Amino acid sequence: MFGGMDMPAYFFRSEPGAAELRRLARRESGRVCQRVLMIANLLEGMEHEAAARLAGLSRSTAYEWHNRYEEDGIEGLRDRPRPGRQPRVDAVTSARLKERIVAGAELARDGVVAFRGVDAQRILKEEFAIDCSLSSTYRLLHRLKLSWLAPRPRHRQADATAQAEFWQLLDCN
Structure with a gap:
């Protein structure tokens, strides 16, 4: 005592x-x-x-x-930070991926006119040598504040002058 x-x-x-x-x-x-x-x-x-x-x-x-x-x-x-697995995609690679996706898709280079999740996954694998699942790719896109929903792309055979003429015809009537 x-x-x-x-x-x-x-x-x-x-x-x-x-x-x-x-x-x-x-x-x-x-x-x-x-x-x-x-x-x-x-x-x-x-x-x-x-x-x-x-x-x-x-x-x-x-x-x-x-x-x-x-x-x-x-x-x-208070809870202390716990050691965990290092992210597969580091901050530098994430920034480079974001730049690449924000720059947009080119038909000649990417084979598509707008990026989807599978395209971002392919870019990670081919350009950054990072192989990750589609769900991990979407999680990364979300973390980078990128949406995988894109505005409707232009068709590769679209004729801008023919479209402009069409809209002028509609405006005249």
């Missing part, structure tokens, strides 16, 4: 007390709030097992969050 009181001897940072932590918890997201309230319960003398049960955590998880709070304070209770 600690100091003659019926309270377990836990050593905490000399930062905010339980009441202050409860006020701080109101400003935090759900998961961080849960952790802050658990620490506040520990500061008030609650056992780890009881505080964990109240927070809906396991006892070992309560000890882990307690240790992180001791080391880093409130910041230690």
Whole structure:
């Protein structure tokens, strides 16, 4: 026991007390709030097992969050970025792909007059040596704020002068 009181001897940072932590918890997201309230319960003398049960955590998880709070304070209770798989298409390649698609399709070079998702997928494979699924290609286009819906393209055999004459005939009537 600690100091003659019926309270377990836990050593905490000399930062905010339980009441202050409860006020701080109101400003935090759900998961961080849960952790802050658990620490506040520990500061008030609650056992780890009881505080964990109240927070809906396991006892070992309560000890882990307690240790992180001791080391880093409130910041230690926030989720840290987790290492994940590196994106297959890096920022430089994404920018180059966006430039290429925004420049538009050329019939002679691309074989189409407007790009679709499969065309962007083909460009990734042929020009950037990146082989990815069609769904990943659409996800990349979405991330680049590009729409795969394009305005109606002009037909390669369309005659602009004949079309202009046609519209003049319609305007005269």
